[in-house]
Amino acid sequence: MKHLKTALFFTLTFLTTAVFAEDISVVSPESVGLSSPRLENISTLIRSHVAEKKIAGAVVLVARHGKIAYFEPFGEADIGKPMQKDTMFRIASMTKPLVTVAILQLYEEGKLLLSDPVAKYIPEFARPKVLEMLPPGSNPTFRLVPAKREITxxxxxxxxxxxxxxxxxxxxxKNRLYRQMYELYQDAGISSGLYETAGTIGEMVKRLARLPLARQPGEVFEYGMAADVQGYLVEVVSGMKLDDYLRERLFKPLKMNDTYFFMPVSEKPRLSALWKTNWHGKLDKVSDGLHQEGAYTYSPSYQYAGTKTFLSGGVGVTSTAYDYFRFCQMLLNKGELEGVRILSRKTVELMTETNHIGALNATTLHDDGWKFGLGVAIEADRAHNVDSGSVGTFEWAGIFSTRFSVDPKEQKITLFLSQTHPFNYHFELWDKLLVLSSSSIAD
Amino acid sequence: MKPAKNLPYPFLSLRNIGQLLVALCLFWSDGSYATAPRIAPQMFGEERKADIIAYEIAPLVTTNQTDGGLAIAILSAAFNASGQKLIIDIVPAKPLAKYALLNNDVVAMIGESQDISAKEKNQFLAEAFYLKIGRHFYFKPNWKSAFPWQSSLTDLKGLRYGGLSGTEQLTYKAAGIQTQEGDVRGLFEKLRNQELDFIGVPDLVAEFWINKAYPKEQQEFVSVNGIAWEQPLYIFFAKTNPRSQELYKAFVTGLDKIIKNGKYQEALEKVYGRQQLPADFISRLQRYRANTR
Incomplete structure (x- = not known):
């Protein structure tokens, strides 16, 4: 009986993999103007990182002209479990561009304007105050000043x-402002969404709205909780729960069949483990539940444990390389994939081709010289330290080491999905991968 | 502006003069909007200025209940009994409430004794008006045999205790218990993950949190018999505020009234139910009231 069960399990696994492999065709790199030997440099790079136990595994996908030319799994997804092409990943902040597209759909339907004050939909945001630190030793340690304008x-x-x-x-x-914000967030129960969180996003966003802002609206590029507010905004404006909205309006039309907020229990075996690395050969699987490291709290189980009620628009989604490729390809196609239109060309241009931060720089993840569209960073010139190979490339990433890059000029998509903590070590790996991907262009 | 053709500089044509006048009018016109400003404060209604500020301690002080939670309901009832109708604002974080108090934005703040430093104490008139009843909780699945509590903390020697930040820990240490501090979420999570053996949390706060965060495991969090500790909630009136004396007196008188006429007890029973409410709750509270004067 036991043998029968094992045989059945392997047969089913094989069939699932077979069906998956059959569905996704990978073309010869040369047929889309990429060089096979040069793409092989990516394999060498990732294999060396796995061999050196910097990461346990990864899936890398490179596509050009709408066709996947390189799609490779490396290493392990879990202890004793090889990485598969369809392994699922906590994509964390790669959730943000998905939610941005949801907001832009509502914008296209005339349900909101980008210039609208957020308080029009979430009244708790009205009349915001801004936190300003006073010199050390002051009591109180800060003061609150009225924001110069409402946030939009x-x-x-x-x-x-x-x-x-x-x-x-x-x-x-060393920045006392961030320490003070951390203390306010702790006191107010503000969750990054990276761990099991009770309650709803609406409850949390309303509390967040009653805290002071860290900056005057519009004056500083301050990466953080804004996408969670966007997620709740989608709920308020559409009248749908965020997961229902994304499933019906984005995941289903794009056939992103393996993308979820809270994955079904049956899919959990496909989720990669999360690993903690010291980048020098020490690699440990992170156990389920809450982990606190300084001001950073995270949990590998947040997408299948807990109350499963907190739909974080910032970090809440799990997906696969293929599913996220489909999302990227939709953007690269200016809003359409396989005859299904998600956004208009004009709105995708506004999202991915327009610098919305003026002279500011999108320094989170990147460097001076990267600008920000709507939900994605955009390479504005090539004279800086992170180079995708083309001006106009847009990208974003996730804190458990996932990243995507879309190069409209070369019609190329690069995806890297791993599950490794902490994130900081991966800048080097990602920067190299960008170079290898762009230098594989051979036409 | 270029000089018009056929006219020697600095002469201007009539058209040029017209253009100049229009430009000057625009320059001196008020505001920089082509139309009215798109976002005006009036769009969000009138801003109400609070008399009293409190910070969220769900479910005792909370924006999620129309009466503001049990503590706010008692506070309002006391002021109402003295004919005072005040605006009470509940903010999500303690430092914001303290800021409003120190900044004289409000007359009074609701909080705990540790919210006011020894140095600040003389600046405020304080009155205790509610008692948080602390109870010990353990997580049943973590105990194959019975939880070793009988009647005294020494029964729990060698165990790991988690208490809320700022609450008393010395008696636990004296009983040979290891102690840790944290917030409600962190304490319950550590209890569940076997990083703590038992925790001390106010009864209503614990009940609220268990229902919210662990709806399927409610029966697994067990409350140990007996009161672990108690902690009063105070209202602190800023002496520098011209309304503080008047409102302080009104509050004390109103609180006496609702205790005497049974409305205080009614409010407690509405939330607690008769079973769990300590029989001597009000006499315990009165001891703290007497001590603050």
């Missing part, structure tokens, strides 16, 4: 609403 929907989409993440206190340990 566009401020949320371009991260100029003054809503940092709590763990910015770790990123900038």
């Amino acid at each position: 929907v566009k401020d949320l989409l371009r991260h100029t609403a003054g809503l940092p993440y709590n763990f910015a206190a770790d990123w900038y340990p």
Whole structure:
């Protein structure tokens, strides 16, 4: 009986893989102007990282002219379990562009304007105050000044609403402002969404709205909680729960069949484990449940444990390389995929081709010289430290080491999905991958 | 503006003069909007200025209930009994409430004794008006044999205790118990994950949190018999505020009234139910009231 069960399990696994492999055709790199030997450099790079136990595994996908030319799994998804092409990943902040598209759909339907004050839909945001630190030793330690203006929907989409993440206190340990914001967030129960969180996003966003902003609206690129506000905004404006909205309006039309907020229990075996690395050969699987490291709290189980009621528009989604490729391809096609239109060409241009932060720089993840559209960073010139190979490339990433890059000029998509903590080590790997991907162009 | 053709500089044509006048009018016109400003404060209604500020301690002080939670309901009832109708604002974080108090934005703040430093104490008139009743909780699945509590903390020697930040820990340490501090979420999570053996949390707060975060495991979080500790909630009136004396007196008188006429007890029973409410709740509270004067 036991043998029968095992045989059945392997047969089913094989069939599932077979069906998946059959559905997704990978073309010869040369047929889309890419070089096979040069793409092989990506394999060498990732294999060396796996061999050196910097990461446990990854899936890398490179597509050009709408066709996948490179799609490789590396290493392990879990202990003793090889990475598969259809392994599922906590894509974390790669959720943000999905929610941005949802907001832009509502914008296209005339249900909101990007210039609208957020308080029009979430009244708790009305008359915001801005936190200003007073000299050390002062009591109180800060003062609150009225914001010069209300925050707008566009401020949320371009991260100029003054809503940092709590763990910015770790990123900038000497900055007392971030420490104070962290303390306010802790007190108010503001969740980054990266761990099991009770309650709803609406409850949390209303509390967040009553806290002061860290910056005057529009004045600083401040990456953080804005996408969670966007997620709740989708709920308020559409009248649908965020997961229902995304499933019906984005995932189903794009056939992103393996993309979820809270994955079904049956799919859990496909989810990669999360690993903690020291980048020097020590690699440990992170156990389920809450982990606190400084101001940063995370949990590998947040997408299948807990109350499953908190739909984080910032980090809540799990997906696969193929599904996210389909989302990227839709954007690359200016809003359409396989005859299904998600956004108009004009709106995709507004999202991915327009600098919305003026002279500011989108320094989170990137470097000076990267600008920000709506929900994505855009390479404005090539004279800086992170180069995708083309001006106009747009991209974003997730804190568990996932990343995507779309190069409209070369019609190329690069996706890297891993599940490794902490994120910081991966800048080097990603920067190299971008170089290898762009230098594989051979036409 | 270029000089018009056929006219020697600095002469201007009539058309040029017209253009100049229009430009000057635009320059001196008020505001920089082509039309009215798109976002005006009036769009969001009138801003109400609060008399009293409180920070969220769900479910005792909360924006999620129309009466503001049990503590706010008692506070309002006391002021009402003295004919005072005040605006009470509940903010999501303690430092914001303290800021409003120190900044004289409000007359009074609701909080705990540790919210006011020894140095600040003389600046405020304080009155205790509610008691948080702390109870010990353990997580049943973590105990194969019975939880070793009988009647005294020494029964729990060697165990790991988690208390809310700022609450008393010395008696636990004296009983040979390891102690940790945290917030409600963190304490319950650590209890569940076997990083703590038992925790001390106010009874209503614990009940609220268990229902919210662990709806399927409600029966697994067990409350140990007996009161673990108690902690009063105070209202702190800023002496520098010209209304503080008047409102302080009104509050004390009103609180006495609702205790005497049974409305205080009614409010408690509405939330607690008769079973769990400590029989001597009000006499315990009165001891703190006497001590603050």
